[in-house]
Amino acid sequence: MTIRVALIGNPNVGKSVIFNALTGGRAHVGNWPGKTVEKKEGICRYKGERIEVVDLPGTYSLTAHSIDELIARDYIVKEKPDVVIDIVDASNLERNLYLTLQLLELEANVVVALNKFDVAESLGYEIDVQELSRILGVPVVPTVATEGKGLRELLEAVVESAKGRKRVITVSYGKAAEELISKIEKAILKDRGLSSRYPTRWLAIKILEGDEEVLKEVERSPYKSEILEIIQ
Amino acid sequence: MNLRLSDLKVGEKGVVSRVVGDRATRRRLLDMGLTRGTEVVVVRKAPLGDPIELLLKGYNLSLRKSECENVYVLVEEEK
Numbered sequence: 001m002t003i004r005v006a007l008i009g010n011p012n013v014g015k016s017v018i019f020n021a022l023t024g025g026r027a028h029v030g031n032w033p034g035k036t037v038e039k040k041e042g043i044c045r046y047k048g049e050r051i052e053v054v055d056l057p058g059t060y061s062l063t064a065h066s067i068d069e070l071i072a073r074d075y076i077v078k079e080k081p082d083v084v085i086d087i088v089d090a091s092n093l094e095r096n097l098y099l100t101l102q103l104l105e106l107e108a109n110v111v112v113a114l115n116k117f118d119v120a121e122s123l124g125y126e127i128d129v130q131e132l133s134r135i136l137g138v139p140v141v142p143t144v145a146t147e148g149k150g151l152r153e154l155l156e157a158v159v160e161s162a163k164g165r166k167r168v169i170t171v172s173y174g175k176a177a178e179e180l181i182s183k184i185e186k187a188i189l190k191d192r193g194l195s196s197r198y199p200t201r202w203l204a205i206k207i208l209e210g211d212e213e214v215l216k217e218v219e220r221s222p223y224k225s226e227i228l229e230i231i232q
Numbered sequence: 233m234n235l236r237l238s239d240l241k242v243g244e245k246g247v248v249s250r251v252v253g254d255r256a257t258r259r260r261l262l263d264m265g266l267t268r269g270t271e272v273v274v275v276r277k278a279p280l281g282d283p284i285e286l287l288l289k290g291y292n293l294s295l296r297k298s299e300c301e302n303v304y305v306l307v308e309e310e311k
Contacts, residue, residue: 091290
């Protein structure tokens with residue numbers, strides 16, 4: 001069985017170190033089609049599984065405002081990798097978990113690597129890994145990539161995660177926003193083309209945010225006026 | 233006292249109260265952690281005051297002066 005894995009994370013979290021450790025540094029480097037953004041791919045074998053790893057551009061978020069973010073987002077939405085490894089800087093959880101939340105909203109099959117775990121510990125942070133995993137609803141693995149620590153456990157979690165679909169957790173944005181989100185979702189569900197391609201809740205949230213790329217998709221929908229009426 | 237982040241001097245700190253600007257800029261600033269209630273310290277400024285290095289949520293962030301003008305912060309007045 002081949003498992004397709006995408007690596008994502010904020011800039012400077014040790015993404016390349018993990019990529020190199022997993023693939024042994026034998027990466028195929030090219031460009032994303034039509035974009036001058038480097039695309040790195042490599043292969044890793046673990047317990048008889050062939051794991052294809054794609055390194056996505058480092059991003060803080062998944063909006064449509066920069067080409068890096070758009071590439072990362074399109075890959076996850078359109079190519080639907082079996083597992084997305086979200087590399088999180090354990091010493092800077094608050095900002096890093098913002099990307100994690102967006103991945104969960106995209107209904108990606110996420111495994112969180114809590115990298116730089118040693119740095120977090122040396123700063124005196126105590127991270128309850130199990131509790132974090134429970135709250136996020138996905139596996140969380142502490143790693144120190146520069147020392148190769150936790151990588152075996154990470155691969156184990158990836159293989160496990162590829163086998164079963166996880167439950168989807170949602171974060172509530174408060175009553176007012178949630179009412180709009182569910183109204184938009186109902187309208188989206190009428191358009192089977194649209195709702196089969198993207199997670200409906202994610203679409204609804206992006207429509208509320210006024211995401212340009214998502215609004216372009218809505219423009220093409222036969223239910224366009226019905227959807228857009230809600231956000232007027 | 234409500235000031236623009238760009239008006240703060242090196243070493244001063246404030247709490248983000250409002251982020252303005254066009255949708256893309258505002259969105260970007262929020263993505264980078266400048267959300268309401270976040271404490272921001274001005275670490276240093278380049279010659280001519282642009283760009284500006286900030287410390288927030290435990291990390292450093294450099295922004296153009298023009299971007300800092302979009303961020304309003306509450307500053308405690310000296311007594």
